[in-house]
Amino acid sequence: MDPSERLIIGLQPVREALRVHGASLHRVIVEQSESPTLEALARFATERGAKLERAPRADLDRYAERHQGVVAFAAPLAMHAFEPGDLGPTALVLALDELEDPQNFGAILRSAVALGADCILWPENHSAPLSPATFRASAGAVEHAKLCRVPSLTSALDAAREAGVQVIGLDMGGEQELGALDLKGPVLLVVGAEGKGLRKPVKQRCTSLARLPMKGPIGSLNASVAAALSLYEILRQRA
Template identity: 40%
Template sequence: MEVLYGIHPVEEAVRSGGRPLDHVRFARDRRDARLEAVLDLCRKAGVKCSPASKDELTRLAKTEMHQGIVAQVRERKFLAIEDLLAAPPRNGEHYFFLALDGVEDPHNLGALLRTADGAGVDGILLPERRSAPLTAVVAKSSAGASEYVRIARVTNLVRALERLKEANVWVVGLDERGTPDYSDHDFKTHTALVLGREGAGLHDLVKRTCDHLLRIPMAGSVSSLNVSVAGAVVMFEAVRQRAGAPVQVAKPSKPRKGLGS
């Protein structure tokens, strides 16, 4: 069993139906509309809910940032590269994948998963080693988006990228010394965007595997952006470019919140 905590992660875990929730514990002394709405959703889905003290919830979540709700959920089943390639593209006719080369900060990983979901990414490649695990912190940072994105765990990222190239997917890395600028690249093809480690960037072998290396031009004193911010910039540039072609947009099951929610 894994643990999820917070209003958004628990709510989205129930809504997505991706993996069963075993038990939900909630603060017996907290009563507000958002918490009650999530508990009502859990009960309608047949999930057992029971009250607990704040200390009990903190012990289960291993943090005080649980917002009065903690859920025990079945472990995630990861996909393989072939699973990602077997499904049709979510938007339009071209795949858009995200590969993460050693992103170890769970808050960065969560933010990237949230952006990937919002940008309609078809799948995310995560290496088994040198990568933040998909913990409750990641789920909280992603505002529940981690329950929707399709994730493939790969033993060797370079081999996984080579497999994508065999499937006619262009592999594009982000590097501060790359060229051309990200906005000059044509994203209207099958594309895998590769983002590197916090501070150190892409590993050399991963960098050599990329078909192109792009950069984000910086006008200030610092040379680069945080990896989750840089990823968001490039992912939504791809969305902007692809918007000129017919796009199949799925109707959201509920109102979506915007930036800063």
């Protein structure tokens, strides 16, 4: 595999890549099969102008164990500069503080796109890579996301605050519930890694630390679930 390419695995991730990138995909390989689902995907690839190849299942097995009969190759995802001064009056930015699990990363990307985040921000170091596992966990949503990978998350948070953005850290020890905050203006929501949560320097950059209401005996949530619930609360307030 060419190191300048990224590998996309599975039906939904490839379908979304075709929808967004079409003919700019390097190639799409679909298993030689009579499966109606795979035949429909092959037709869609042709309609979108992508270079289509058909291959036996054994050939696709070289790329992944669970490929659902299709893989695609594409250019690396575009990275965008984080410019807080350009954010609009109802901007929503999701920042991830050293989230290292690719499955969580992908699931969060999916929720962020579905719930209207304008961009996803994370630090270059100590973070999950944009890997085939991440693409698959996002169910193709990563193709629609504005991605901002920054050298320093704390510097990015400082810049956001200076631009008048409300920086909210999600923390189970937060002083107030997220829903009690006014979330209608520009918001940057920071989610920490499972286990360690937000780092102290990140907490210090937040304008407020907020928690999600919990009723049962379990005191914490999976990072991707917490992110989704928080994004939904912001969307609900703005409806």
